[in-house]
Amino acid sequence: MAKRRKVGNLLALSLLSLLAQQPMYPYEMAQTLRARGKDKNFKINWGSLYTVVNNLEKYGFIEEAGTVREGRQPERTTYQITAQGLAELRDWLAELLSVPEDENSAFVTALSEGGILPPDQVIKLLTIRLATLDRDNAAHQADLKLWSERLPRILLLETEYQLAMRLAQATWVRGLLRELVEGTIDGIETWRQIHETGEIPPEFRELDEQAKRGWPEEPDGK
Numbered sequence: 001m002a003k004r005r006k007v008g009n010l011l012a013l014s015l016l017s018l019l020a021q022q023p024m025y026p027y028e029m030a031q032t033l034r035a036r037g038k039d040k041n042f043k044i045n046w047g048s049l050y051t052v053v054n055n056l057e058k059y060g061f062i063e064e065a066g067t068v069r070e071g072r073q074p075e076r077t078t079y080q081i082t083a084q085g086l087a088e089l090r091d092w093l094a095e096l097l098s099v100p101e102d103e104n105s106a107f108v109t110a111l112s113e114g115g116i117l118p119p120d121q122v123i124k125l126l127t128i129r130l131a132t133l134d135r136d137n138a139a140h141q142a143d144l145k146l147w148s149e150r151l152p153r154i155l156l157l158e159t160e161y162q163l164a165m166r167l168a169q170a171t172w173v174r175g176l177l178r179e180l181v182e183g184t185i186d187g188i189e190t191w192r193q194i195h196e197t198g199e200i201p202p203e204f205r206e207l208d209e210q211a212k213r214g215w216p217e218e219p220d221g222k
Contacts, residue, residue, distance in 0.1 A: 010042045012052050016061060016089040019081040023065040026053050027076070041158055053079065061085030118195040119188060123180050126173055133170040137163065 018029055030049055033039065056062045057079065065080040081089070114122050140163045147156055179185035194200055 009052070011044055011049065012056060012061075013089070013092060014038050015049075015052060015056060016081060016085055019062055019079060020086060020089060023078045023080040025068070025076040025078045026050055029053070041162075056085065061088055115191060115194075119180060119191055123177060126177050126180070130170060130173045130177060133166060133173065137166050137170060140166065 014033060015029055018024055018032055024032065026049060030046060033044065038044065053062070057064070060082055062079045062085050063082050065078045067075045067077050069075045117125075140159075144156065144159055144163060147159070153160075176185070180188065183189075190201060190204065194204075
């Protein structure tokens with residue numbers, strides 16, 4: 001049996017989820033996503049919502065359920081999920097929930113290229129980042145506490161996860177800063193030397209060459 005085609009973006013996933021609950025028209029979908037704070041989970045391009053709806057219909061994941069008119073308002077087309085769309089939604093959710101995925105970010109890239117800047121500047125910038133994380137995390141914790149008094153926990157799991165990840169990031173950055181400031185992190189003296197002399201030491205160049213040749217799978221002697 002051929003593997004079913006997966007929808008390809010998180011907005012499509014959220015729209016399918018909404019329509020699995022009840023038929024809606026596009027403006028109602030946008031209102032509901034905003035009311036539920038889904039735009040805090042991932043960046044939503046609201047201008048593309050109608051395009052995503054059209055694509056979901058094109059591929060048979062949703063279909064028109066009828067049109068309604070209220071007063072002098074133009075007709076609104078209501079959509080409902082199809083059996084194919086429900087199967088896709090369930091398959092996609094099963095994959096996202098069960099398969100770990102590296103969450104690459106701009107911060108990961110900046111860490112990998114941060115050596116271009118001198119250590120003291122990196123320390124200053126990470127200190128700013130940590131202060132922002134601590135401030136935002138405190139606000140996030142207070143917000144979560146408030147909503148925990150209003151909503152069942154099952155509706156706040158994504159908020160809990162986001163806070164946990166940001167708290168973990170703050171803990172990691174705090175530890176890294178301590179090592180940088182104390183000068184105990186391996187390689188910091190060479191890092192400083194590169195910026196003081198403008199020269200890359202031979203041992204660092206050799207690491208580049210070794211990476212190009214390929215690293216042995218096992219250390220020597222094993």
